[in-house]
Amino acid sequence: MALTTRRRALTTLGTALAAPFALPAARATAGEHGRRPRPLWRAHAHNDYEHPRPLLDALDHRFGSVEADIHLVGDRLLVAHDPGDLDPSRTLESLYLDPLAARVRAQHGSVYRGHRTPLQLLVDIKTEGASTYLELHRRLRRYRHLFTTCVDGRVLPGPVTAVVSGDRAARAPMEAQRVRHAFYDGRPADLGGPARSSLIPLISDNWTLHFTWRGVGAFPAAERQKLRDLVGAAHGRGQAVRFWATPDLPGPARDALWGELVAADVDHLNTDDLAGLETFLDAYRRGKP
Numbered sequence: 001m002a003l004t005t006r007r008r009a010l011t012t013l014g015t016a017l018a019a020p021f022a023l024p025a026a027r028a029t030a031g032e033h034g035r036r037p038r039p040l041w042r043a044h045a046h047n048d049y050e051h052p053r054p055l056l057d058a059l060d061h062r063f064g065s066v067e068a069d070i071h072l073v074g075d076r077l078l079v080a081h082d083p084g085d086l087d088p089s090r091t092l093e094s095l096y097l098d099p100l101a102a103r104v105r106a107q108h109g110s111v112y113r114g115h116r117t118p119l120q121l122l123v124d125i126k127t128e129g130a131s132t133y134l135e136l137h138r139r140l141r142r143y144r145h146l147f148t149t150c151v152d153g154r155v156l157p158g159p160v161t162a163v164v165s166g167d168r169a170a171r172a173p174m175e176a177q178r179v180r181h182a183f184y185d186g187r188p189a190d191l192g193g194p195a196r197s198s199l200i201p202l203i204s205d206n207w208t209l210h211f212t213w214r215g216v217g218a219f220p221a222a223e224r225q226k227l228r229d230l231v232g233a234a235h236g237r238g239q240a241v242r243f244w245a246t247p248d249l250p251g252p253a254r255d256a257l258w259g260e261l262v263a264a265d266v267d268h269l270n271t272d273d274l275a276g277l278e279t280f281l282d283a284y285r286r287g288k289p
Contacts (some may be wrong), residue, residue, distance in 0.1 A: 001105070034063075037111045039064050042283045044122070044242060044268040049079045051274065054095045059103070061274040063158050065120035068096055069166070069257075072132040075140060092148030096121060097143050104159045105144060112161050115262060118148055118161040120202075120268075122185065129169030133182075136164070137173075140181035147181040163202050175199065188238070197238035202268075203230075207243040219260050236267045240267035250276055259284070 041064035048066040051057040058066045066068075070077045070092055077092040102123070103111060111119040127133045140147055140162060148161040164170050165185035174184055175195075186200035188210075211223050234241045243261070247254045248271055258280055261269055273276040 003209045014129060036114070037062060037282075039115055039117070040278060041065075041117060042262065042267060042269050043274075043281060044120075044270050045274060046188065046244065046248075047081060047272045047273050049090070049095060050081070050272070054079070054100050057274055061278045062084050062112070063274065063278075065268050066096075067122040067124060067165075068092060069124040069126050070132065070136065071111070072135055074116065075135065077132070077135060083126075087114070091104065092139060093122075097139065097146070100160055101146055109159060114261070116157070118157060118159055120162050120171060121162045122202075123162055123164050123166075123182070125164060125166035125170055126273055127167070129167030129171075131172050133164060133170035133173055137177070141147050144181055148183075150183065150198050152178055155198050161214045162202070165204065191230075191233050191237065191239075202240050202242060203234045206240040206245045209245075215247050215255075215257035219256075224260065224264070227260070227266075231264050231266055235265070242266070242268035242270065244270050246270055248272055255280060 006200055029183065039093065043058075043061070043063040044065040045051070045058040045063050046067055047069065048054055048058050049068055053060075055066055055070075068079050069081050071083065071086060073086060077090070078086045079090050079092055079095050080086045100111065100119075102171055107113040110116055123136060125136075146158060146160050146275075148158040149156045162182040163185050164174065164182050164244045174180060174182070183201050184195075184199050186195065186203045188203060188205055190200055190202060208225065213219050213223050231241050243266065246259055246261070246269075250273065258269055258277070262281075262284055269277060269281075
């Protein structure tokens with residue numbers, strides 16, 4: 001893909017001045033490091049914890065974003081989609097925080113050696129938002145060396161950026177904090193609001209609430225323009241874009257929709273099929289979608 005004007009501007013300023021959330025700029029400036037293939041910053045592992053090796057399978061496929069659903073049970077943060085699947089041994093620390101800390105130590109300060117763009121850890125809160133977030137904040141503070149931090153509105157990049165999604169009651173305690181080790185997953189309605197990317201670096205929503213197209217036939221011109229306008233508005237505010245509920249069964253429809261998302265510069269592509277998205281993005285990068 002050709003570099004956009006926005007990417008050229010960020011590249012000129014340099015990574016020291018570029019916001020850690022400006023993923024398109026990071027993609028444009030990332031080079032090959034030895035023979036190691038580049039990370040796939042667009043690739044988002046939906047419900048990552050359901051894979052045989054949570055986090056590790058996504059990293060093996062070079063994903064730039066992983067999703068963990070959390071439940072506050074007593075004073076523990078357990079990872080699962082539904083309450084019936086809760087397992088006391090599957091904590092946020094055991095599945096994500098401890099492995100990430102070990103990997104960053106081994107990789108000399110980054111999740112992917114030689115690449116300073118943060119991995120995104122999307123934490124989806126499944127229990128009451130305010131209390132669960134405050135417990136999450138306590139846990140992240142113990143690993144503060146690992147996470148991108150916001151201090152009085154100033155963003156200090158770290159190896160991992162935690163973004164809080166799920167129950168919307170998490171927003172109020174986050175906004176009240178002077179120091180945060182996590183950020184908030186906004187919605188398209190937030191594009192017209194006062195919150196900056198230092199609070200809301202990511203705009204996410206259900207694809208089906210905005211678009212009728214599911215990858216079959218031609219993408220309606222009006223919907224294509226709506227998608228590009230939404231992405232442009234978010235990028236203009238320094239925010240990334242993600243959709244969930246996009247088709248995820250292997251086949252032409254999924255690949256067609258992924259192709260439109262990449263062409264529109266959507267920052268994160270949701271999938272449960274790690275190998276499938278890795279193959280698609282590598283082929284797209286080579287010009288063979």
